[in-house]
Amino acid sequence: MTLSREQMAQRVARELQDGYYVNLGIGIPTLVANYVPEGIDVMLQSENGLLGMGEFPAEAELDADMINAGKQTVTARPGASIFDSAESFAMIRGGHVDLTVLGAFEVDVEGNIASWMIPGKLIKGMGGAMDLVAGAENIIVIMTHAAKDGASKLLPRCSLPLTGAGCIRRVLTDLAYLEIENGAFVLKERAPGVSVEEIVAKTAGKLIVPEHVPEMTF
């Protein structure tokens, strides 16, 4: 069984450590906030200028001046700080964010990531994604392992224009958790019931399969 969106978020949430400052991208990464493990407290950074993003507001708290990087109305938790965009990206570019989780179209064995532009389609812009991947030491990419037509998104070399070069080390897909080392994907865990063979078949880039590949549990 491929992982559901919720399971993907849940698996990534296990990488959180107490006291982490975390930037969660739009989409599945946002869901990670719902699965912060018991006994762990993290601060969510939103690159429009909010450190300590809280829940969505109740109707009475709704405020046009309080939004997240996805332009959704949010709240600030106790202990939050709010600042301008230069300060926000000083944190990001300066490597102060402990973990960045974001989506992608493609990742390759060199740690390159493509996530913002499909030639021929309208280019909407990279927003903060290039800053996030260039600045963070610790990034987890969340994406489906293959496109709907079966084409692998884990490649020998990204085919799309890059968001960042050589900056990705960890990828969670709906099939597996992999790390990138020395020009190869290393299969670390597989989704419950997903065979190594399926993962091998759907990984276009060089894949190293250790003798034992544990199944994730939920």
Next chain:
Amino acid sequence: MTLSREQMAQRVARELQDGYYVNLGIGIPTLVANYVPEGIDVMLQSENGLLGMGEFPAEAELDADMINAGKQTVTARPGASIFDSAESFAMIRGGHVDLTVLGAFEVDVEGNIASWMIPGKLIKGMGGAMDLVAGAENIIVIMTHAAKDGASKLLPRCSLPLTGAGCIRRVLTDLAYLEIENGAFVLKERAPGVSVEEIVAKTAGKLIVPEHVPEMTF
């Protein structure tokens, strides 16, 4: 008669315009604040991070956390702002200060200024002086026209290590007010009772003397 320290400050104060943001260096420049003309309001910037420097404090207001760039205890006037050193020099380097007044050892016909280092003597450091002269469009140097031994401080070329290159256009000495244009000092005004001959004698750099050189009045 050579100008007194107070007269030098008074003369420079006439260059103030209503609404100016002004940085006054240590020494005679500081006295300029005492001669702000009637009907004119200016904001004094102190490069340690205070815009809107007020008077010295009364005993009861004395506060170790409120000092100016000369490390003297001061007050903040209503409408002041306080910020960090990077922001302070963003204002200075970014050319947002309307007028900078500072002292110097030497100035030359190319607009070079030397004000921080005498080889062979102990070097104390340039503090903010290099940033101030590099960032400002509008600078007035205040200094004595000649050293005590009679050596001119207005030179064809500075002999001391520079604080800034090609950045000075206006100099007030105890003898004269001069502007620097096209590789020469232009004598614009002379101190009351000081002859053009004396100024010529004490100016080592090329000096242009217009037909009529008005005397300053106080």
Next chain:
Amino acid sequence: MSGLDKRVSTYEQALEGLGDGMTVLSGGFGLCGIPENLIAEIRRRQVRDLTVVSNNCGIDGFGLGVLLEDRQIRKMIASYVGENALFERQLLNGELEVELTPQGTLAERLRAGGAGIPAFYTATGYGTPVAEGKEVRDFNGKHYILERALIGDFAIVKGWKADYFGNVIYRHTAQNFNPLVAMAGRITVVEVEEIVAPGELEPSQIHTPGIYVNRLILGHFEKRIEKRTLRA
């Protein structure tokens, strides 16, 4: 009136001198913290061929989006422009030019413009289309690209409160790019919800010191919400 008093009483005065072909820097992120009324005044003035620097370009019919309706923008420098059908049409028609800049690089280029830093190195965008034509340089074994400062003829800013010397504070995340464009404008115009007397704002809590501000005007704001999301 003191020369330090930055107040003007009409939006016409606020943008006096704005002309065709100028560069306008605008604060705001999405529709949050945008200078709504200054944008409306740019439209009213019908100036053309503008280069607009802003993280986004509003939406159809609101924010900077309204300047597209009469084709007032020739070039947009932004990080994300995906919320606007008219924008898309003008871009595909070739009526509009876009320079996409990563969000953090855009913020830093504006700050650099205000701070007298002509250029700086950043790892952001290295190895991507953003790096094309830019100098690449290694520092401590890592690759960086050279990015240039941005400066505008006008900066339009939305603040919350200001004293009439132009010391501004922003409310919540409506801060975003506003303090940065305020630094980088040759003429910086700020519209706010409340103007107080100098001395009423705590000096060390001011976000934009008045030295950056040339004109200040009191406005009324719709503050449209782009994505209304509520707790279940």
Next chain:
Amino acid sequence: MSGLDKRVSTYEQALEGLGDGMTVLSGGFGLCGIPENLIAEIRRRQVRDLTVVSNNCGIDGFGLGVLLEDRQIRKMIASYVGENALFERQLLNGELEVELTPQGTLAERLRAGGAGIPAFYTATGYGTPVAEGKEVRDFNGKHYILERALIGDFAIVKGWKADYFGNVIYRHTAQNFNPLVAMAGRITVVEVEEIVAPGELEPSQIHTPGIYVNRLILGHFEKRIEKRTLRA
């Protein structure tokens, strides 16, 4: 205890890991806003061969000056070091090395270090001894020099109030270099006069967000005045 809680209870814990040969960034301008007790703890630990980055080096017997007494500083990066006889003696003896950096360049180098900018161009120092050995480059017909970012193994910071997540506010001009060294330390240690619960400080009024702060300690401060000047 939450991992976001930055409080430590002793100065020994506050500087745990500080060793010989390390680079220490210190906040303060003159004696204003200096981390007095963290400096005293550096002395107590008797670490040596330090590179210290600070606008000034205190005075004889107070501030960073106390680290000169047992010759703990090998190199000082500062903009102005003229208030200290012991400093002068060690400098002339060759026991101490000094790298003089213009004040604004020093501030910007620290901010750059914290912000992931490895280098930037500035006009400050062009044509002066400061430019020696540095790249010179023209932008728009003006000369600039390339300056490098500064980073420290430890940053020592004096704040006023903080919540225990390490969100800090500074008092008056005691702010100065403190927020900048806080950004640029691999381990940033802040001592403050008051610690409050998260939520008690207004989010948009925080000077140093807790993300930059690793350790926080409550201190008592002498706050010596360097030049006591009173209104006549």
